[in-house]
Amino acid sequence: MKAVTWCGKQNVKVERVDDPKIINSRDAIVRVTSTAICGSDLHLYNGYIPTMGKGDILGHEFMGEIVELGHDVHNLAVGDRVVVPFTISCGKCWFCEQTLWSLCDNSNPSPEKAEAMYGFAPSALFGYSHLFGGYAGGQAEYVRVPFADTGPIKVPDDLSDEQVLFLSDIFPTGYQAAEQCNIHKGDVVAIWGAGPVGQFAIRSAFMLGAARVIAIDHYVSRLSMAEQAGAETIDFSDEYVFDRIMDMTAGRGADAVIDAVGLESHGITPDALYDRLKAAAYAATDRPHALRQAIHCCRKGGTVSIPGVYGGLLDKFPLGAAFGKGLTFRMGQTHMHRYLQPLLDRIRNGDIDPTFVITHRFKLGEAPKAYDLFNENKTECIKVILKP
């Protein structure tokens, strides 16, 4: 089959590789019909994630048709059309039972590296380095899906691929970021970063009852996409963010803030891992500028929602401000499996049409060009999908 492989810094190739096969009895093989490039794939592309191996197959946002099933998968049938969540969960461990799906104990075949860094390992992910399990990703014609009886969701034929594809990551991730804000009617939610996840967080915050959403970014195209959803916008390159938010909220601050800057990086900042060696000297590894500003702008007693951006140590984290204002922090990788059905229902009801975020479409064979464009031109390019 054809697959997009990682061959080093800014070097992805489309190669012929072996077809995947069923390895464990809960596996499925999916014939991919649509896949997307995520902002976090750019961190792999730019060579910041140290546990990538040459030849690793990329991609964690994909959907398709079931073509083969392991003998312990009974809830799916060959021919079913499914969207696959990017986190891999066993469904049987204590964490899965608590619906803390992205903290699954059993899906990562080699959790030792993550354990060394964090004490414990989170769940595995598709196509996202050997720190997160080393599973082959979905930017390919076929993909092996482990624990297929627990993750993939069947989608009805009357919805197009483009309408449901983003259930694989960015819609649930944006939604969880908003849900973590514990929004009450009339709340003001401020969101740093108007990339794909920020866009879904904006729309989700409105769905959950926010009266006003403020989006902070410096790409004009992203700010205007935010405005189309009804958000007010601040371009941080020509305004003082804190002053503007004080102005807009009559001095009260935002009821909740979301740090979606570089959020495409889902749980890893590139520098965090890259600076692992530096960390031997306990120098900081993450750069929390947006987070500091968000904490500063959050009202007393408010909530800070961090949809999983950080991988290492934080320097000059304003714990005094957080403590002094009695803030609540919510963070972590998306518990994908919680959101698939409810958000599929939202799409079906017409509450949202996720296709709004797509700016570019390519064939799978054009992946190197697509990666290059996405990496070089964030003004034009917000979300890229690939068709095998």
Added chain:
Amino acid sequence: MSPPETDTASRLPGQIHPTAQQAKRDAAARRDQSADRINVGTLERVGSGVVGTTLTLLGLLMLVRRGSFLGGTSLAATGVGLAYRGATGHCAGYEAVGVTHKDASLTSHPLGRSIEVSRRTRINRPVDELYAYWRDLGNLPRIMRHVQRIDTLDDGRSHWVVTGPRGTVEWDAQITDDRPNELIAWRADPNADVPNHGYVRFQSSEANDHGSIVEVSFSYHPPAGVVGAAFAYALGEAPSQQLHEDLRRFKQLMEAGEIATNHGQPRGRC
């Protein structure tokens, strides 16, 4: 570590293992008297120093190569640790697993010291399932990476074929205590290549909805003596980490019904 058959019968479930308490006291005593921190034998210190220095260099070389970041750092870190251990005669790993003999060396103990390892894990399944799987010894090679084969003989005896740092070793073992859904203890033939004994204990922890607690504890004499142990440690075969990984495979198999793997999946050549 005391052999399980001597006192486990009187111990209440959940009670802290007496040897664990002893190990804590030992550790505290070691901290109090820094002169007493030497817990690595002389010959092994030399071995650690040499292996450690080599590994540090190898690790740093790997670091320079692209794509070997974690491998390089961990190898270098292991190397630095071993070199430190060789230089100071103190091994945090030994301290952690309760190895305390500072006078151990090949000359004073022909077989080397015994290495003692103990580890506990939670498994989200009832004790009877866990016990039943383990009691069928033929299952164990699935979870124990270094065990190639276990043949069950009669009267609780079994024959083990294990991959060691210097090739295959074999021994006969005897189950010395077998309490359904609670404990299985074994002891290898004292004349075995690798004399060893240990136990696995199963405890229900339903009270807090966390399934069961499985504890494995064993001790053995490494075949190549203490230097062999140092090499095994250097190559990532630290017995405690090995046991951690074996127990993880057991947990995955019992909870998820399979052991997560990415072996056999496609990859490119670039």
